Amino acid sequence: MTDTETSTSSTRDERKLYWRTNLRYLAALLSTWFLVSYGCGILFVDWLNEFRLPGTGFKLGFWFAQQGSMYVFVVLIFVYVLLMNRLDHRFDVDES
Amino acid sequence: MTIQSWTFLLVGITFALYIGLAFFAKAKSTSEFYVAGGHVPPLANGMATAADWMSAASFISMAGLISFLGYDGSVYLMGWTGGYVLLALLLAPYLRKFGKFTVPDFVGDRYDSQTARLVAVVCAIFVSFTYVAGQMRGVGIVFSRFLEVDITTGVMIGMGIVFFYAVLGGMKGITYTQIAQYCVLIFAFMVPAVFLSLLIAGTPIPQFGFGGASGGEFLLDRLDGLHQELGFASYTDGSKATIDMFCITASLMVGTAGLPHVIVRFYTVPRVRDARKSAGWALLFIAILYTTAPAVAVFARSNLLETVSGKAYAEMPEWFGNWEATGLIAFEDHNGDGLIQYVGPAAVDETGAPVPNELKIDRDIMVLANPEIAGLPNWVIALVAAGGLAAALSTAAGLLLVVSSAVSHDLLKRALRPNISEKEELLAARVAAAAAVCVAGYLGIHPPGFVGQVVAFAFGLAASTFFPVILMGIFSKRMNREGAISGMVTGLLFTGMYIFYFRFWHPEADVPENWLFGISPEGIGTVGMVVNFAVAIFVARLTPPPPQHVQELVESIRVPRG
Numbered sequence: 001m002t003d004t005e006t007s008t009s010s011t012r013d014e015r016k017l018y019w020r021t022n023l024r025y026l027a028a029l030l031s032t033w034f035l036v037s038y039g040c041g042i043l044f045v046d047w048l049n050e051f052r053l054p055g056t057g058f059k060l061g062f063w064f065a066q067q068g069s070m071y072v073f074v075v076l077i078f079v080y081v082l083l084m085n086r087l088d089h090r091f092d093v094d095e096s
Numbered sequence: 097m098t099i100q101s102w103t104f105l106l107v108g109i110t111f112a113l114y115i116g117l118a119f120f121a122k123a124k125s126t127s128e129f130y131v132a133g134g135h136v137p138p139l140a141n142g143m144a145t146a147a148d149w150m151s152a153a154s155f156i157s158m159a160g161l162i163s164f165l166g167y168d169g170s171v172y173l174m175g176w177t178g179g180y181v182l183l184a185l186l187l188a189p190y191l192r193k194f195g196k197f198t199v200p201d202f203v204g205d206r207y208d209s210q211t212a213r214l215v216a217v218v219c220a221i222f223v224s225f226t227y228v229a230g231q232m233r234g235v236g237i238v239f240s241r242f243l244e245v246d247i248t249t250g251v252m253i254g255m256g257i258v259f260f261y262a263v264l265g266g267m268k269g270i271t272y273t274q275i276a277q278y279c280v281l282i283f284a285f286m287v288p289a290v291f292l293s294l295l296i297a298g299t300p301i302p303q304f305g306f307g308g309a310s311g312g313e314f315l316l317d318r319l320d321g322l323h324q325e326l327g328f329a330s331y332t333d334g335s336k337a338t339i340d341m342f343c344i345t346a347s348l349m350v351g352t353a354g355l356p357h358v359i360v361r362f363y364t365v366p367r368v369r370d371a372r373k374s375a376g377w378a379l380l381f382i383a384i385l386y387t388t389a390p391a392v393a394v395f396a397r398s399n400l401l402e403t404v405s406g407k408a409y410a411e412m413p414e415w416f417g418n419w420e421a422t423g424l425i426a427f428e429d430h431n432g433d434g435l436i437q438y439v440g441p442a443a444v445d446e447t448g449a450p451v452p453n454e455l456k457i458d459r460d461i462m463v464l465a466n467p468e469i470a471g472l473p474n475w476v477i478a479l480v481a482a483g484g485l486a487a488a489l490s491t492a493a494g495l496l497l498v499v500s501s502a503v504s505h506d507l508l509k510r511a512l513r514p515n516i517s518e519k520e521e522l523l524a525a526r527v528a529a530a531a532a533v534c535v536a537g538y539l540g541i542h543p544p545g546f547v548g549q550v551v552a553f554a555f556g557l558a559a560s561t562f563f564p565v566i567l568m569g570i571f572s573k574r575m576n577r578e579g580a581i582s583g584m585v586t587g588l589l590f591t592g593m594y595i596f597y598f599r600f601w602h603p604e605a606d607v608p609e610n611w612l613f614g615i616s617p618e619g620i621g622t623v624g625m626v627v628n629f630a631v632a633i634f635v636a637r638l639t640p641p642p643p644q645h646v647q648e649l650v651e652s653i654r655v656p657r658g
Contacts, residue, residue: 019654026185033181037174042341045167049332056307057314062332065170066162066390067303070177070383077184077376084189085369093655095367 018091025083029076036072041065102478103242110280110482111257114273114489118261121269126522129266130197130501131363136271138370142377144271145361147278147490149176149352149378150385151227152234155281155487160462163393163400166323166331170390171341171618175348177379177386182353182563184375188362190570192371193653197363198498199356199562200506206569207577208646210511215584217506219561220356224495224502225535226554227357231495232540234488241422241464242481248541254489255537262493262500263529267364270493277486282384284483288467288476289388292395295470302391315394322401327443327451331397337608343619350625351555354563357494360501368656396466403469404455405438412436415468424458492536500529553595556617560587560624568632573650575632578639583632591624 040048045061053063088094097105123129136144154176162169194202199220204213232251239250261269289302297305297315306315319331329335336344352358361378362371404412409427419425427436430452437443438455445451464484467477504525509516516524561584568575568583595617598606608614615623641647652658 015651015655022654029185030181033178037178037345038342041170041174042338042345045334053307056304057309057316058307059316059332062167062170062316063307065167066173067387069174070387073177073181074376074380074383076181077372077379080185081369081372081376084372088369088656091655093657095369095657 014091018087018093021087022084025080025087029080032072033076036064037069041069097474099242099474099477100244102475103481106475106478106482107243107485110276110486111253113276114257115260117272117276118264118269121261121265121272123264123266123268123522126505126518126525127197128268129522129525130497130505131360132266132268132271134195134364134366136364136366138365138374139377140271140275141361141365141370141374143278143381144274144364145358145374145378146381147274147281147486148361148494149358149382149491150278150281150487151491152231152484152488154385154389155285156234156237156463156484157460158463159389159392159396159466160459162390163397163462164459166329167334168336168341169393170334171336171344171348173386173390175345176352177383178345179349179352180375180379180382182349183358183362184372184379187353187359187566187570188371188375189368189656190653191359191566192362192365192368193656194649195363197360197505198501199359199566200502201510202569203562203565203580204506204510206646206649207565207580208643209577209581212565212577212581212584213506213510215581215588216562216565217502219557219584219588220502220506221499223355223554223557224357224498225539228492228495228532228536229539231488231492232536235485235492236540237422237460238464238481238484238488241418242478251537251540254485254492254540255533258489258493258496258536259530259533262496262533263526266500266525266529267360267497270490270497271364273493274490277490278381280486281483281490282381284479284486285385285463286388287479288470288472289392289395291472291476292399292466292470293391296395296398302388302395306391306394315398319394319398319401322398322405323440326401326405326439328440329442331394337614339614340608340611340616340619343615343622345619347559347619347621347625348555350563351557351559351621354558354561354566355554356558356562357491357498359562359566360498361494392463392466396462396469399466399469400457400462401438404436407436408434409436410434413469415465418468419461419465422461424461426456428454428456430454496529496532496536499532500525503528503532553592553599556591556595556621556624557588559621560591560628564625564628564632568629570650570653572636573647574636574641576636576639576642579632579634579636582635583628586631587624587628590627591621594620594624 041064048061049059051060053060127133158172200213200216203216235254236247236250239245240247261273290300293302293305294300297308299305316332323331365371365374436455437451439451439453443451467480504521508524509521565580565584598617
């Protein structure tokens with residue numbers, strides 16, 4: 001096996017690992033995305049509405065649907081930005 | 097100063113600003129015209145995306161819609177923000193790496209097919225025109241109410257402004273003006289919201305205010321109580337079926353992520369990491385308005401019920417008459433007692449007989465009328481008018497650019513006349529933009545009666561065509577031309593026919609009992625998307641994998657460098 005072949009096949013493995021890690025991040029972030037909106041805001045809304053956000057007039061399910069889910073969405077994107085910047089750096093594919 | 101002179105002043109200043117920016121940012125190449133040369137910093141692109149996205153519907157109609165729908169209105173809040181998570185995580189960075197000019201560009205190149213490109217062009221143009229008609233209607237409403245010019249003149253003025261910066265500056269001009277328009281619209285939305293929150297809940301932060309109390313009772317509890325008393329459904333509980341809530345939210349989210357005028361904004365940043373970051377900024381800037389809107393909805397609803405319900409018609413304040421004149425408020429005294437019975441469908445009197453509702457209020461006026469109802473100063477009312485115009489014009493410009501680039505780039509350069517020179521293509525882009533402005537203006541002056549209905553169409557279409565086809569183009573190397581085209585076509589036909597059947601052909605049958613699994617036409621895009629995925633994957637399995645150079649393209653868009 002020549003040097004160039006080793007380096008291409010190792011690049012290919014690296015690429016695969018990079019992509020798999022990316023997919024793992026996506027799975028985790030999108031599960032959270034689903035949970036706060038479809039979960040707390042729609043599917044479990046009646047159950048959550050039996051509780052209140054402490055000290056406010058918000059029923060919890062209603063609050064998730066009209067406030068909480070959106071706050072989490074914003075945080076999710078910035079977490080993704082941080083994770084991916086670190087991942088790009090680790091695999092040396094970040095842009096200068 | 098009167099409301100009208102304040103409005104002239106503020107609208108005049110903002111319009112002068114937009115024109116000034118147009119002179120400053122003239123596009124010199126097709127790359128500048130289509131994607132602002134790819135030099136927009138992420139924060140600036142975030143702001144421009146926010147203005148691009150937040151339309152007359154977000155600014156003028158949404159809070160009003162929520163104030164009438166209560167919890168059910170959450171579909172718009174979650175749907176129109178949650179789509180950005182999908183966009184940021186699943187589409188934007190990869191499309192930026194691909195790095196061309198339009199959405200049909202990606203579809204055509206990735207699937208190595210002119211047919212796929214053309215289907216995408218048709219969808220992009222249809223979705224954009226559907227949307228533009230609504231923006232121009234918003235411009236018309238603001239002009240006719242606040243400046244007392246007729247709608248035609250109002251739309252002409254709006255067209256003139258958009259013409260200026262879209263035709264001259266292309267994406268470059270649009271980007272700068274959208275940044276200015278974001279600042280105008282967010283200021284105009286927040287000022288009255290903060291005023292109202294202070295007035296009603298005693299806190300300057302509306303997001304906290306509507307969960308607060310006044311007079312020893314939580315606002316939301318009092319509103320639920322009032323609703324029950326007047327025979328409306330409880331404000332904080334829904335009346336839509338869970339499956340329908342779920343599907344409408346999903347359709348709006350996926351549709352948002354698939355809208356071409358939003359996607360192209362991510363071609364304008366320099367690097368992949370900037371595309372990710374600017375999606376975050378965009379959602380943050382959007383969330384400022386979207387988390388405030390439900391608060392405004394609650395304040396407006398409480399204000400309205402307390403001001404009009406059971407009060408004498410003769411003693412209504414001035415704003416009531418002003419809006420009656422536009423036909424957007426209508427009072428009919430059924431029982432002739434001179435009092436306004438504003439009640440819901442479940443209202444009954446002491447004897448148990450139903451009480452008819454006597455007041456019709458157009459949802460669209462809640463945000464515009466709110467400052468007047470609350471008795472806020474004249475300049476605040478004028479500011480809302482300028483903000484509504486900024487929201488409508490910024491979105492209209494973004495949409496017109498999609499139409500123009502679909503014609504000059506995708507149709508002309510990539511399909512009909514590949515040898516066209518850079519200079520000719522730029523000229524074609526300008527002519528197409530100018531023609532699109534005129535069509536949009538025509539739609540604004542002669543609005544087709546079905547504008548409201550076709551918005552569901554735009555989202556359903558984006559959800560059942562663009563989103564799946566782009567997503568599979570990035571995440572599946574096996575997805576081929578045959579799969580993508582058959583998926584797009586079946587998704588399009590299924591969604592289109594379902595909406596067409598219930599909205600145009602048999603509108604009388606548009607009730608939950610007749611819907612497929614109880615899913616309304618607004619939510620059917622979700623099913624259309626699933627159909628698209630299923631058909632595409634099935635067909636791709638039966639046909640050969642895409643050629644080597646396409647597989648390499650997919651490999652390359654998955655990493656930021658290399």
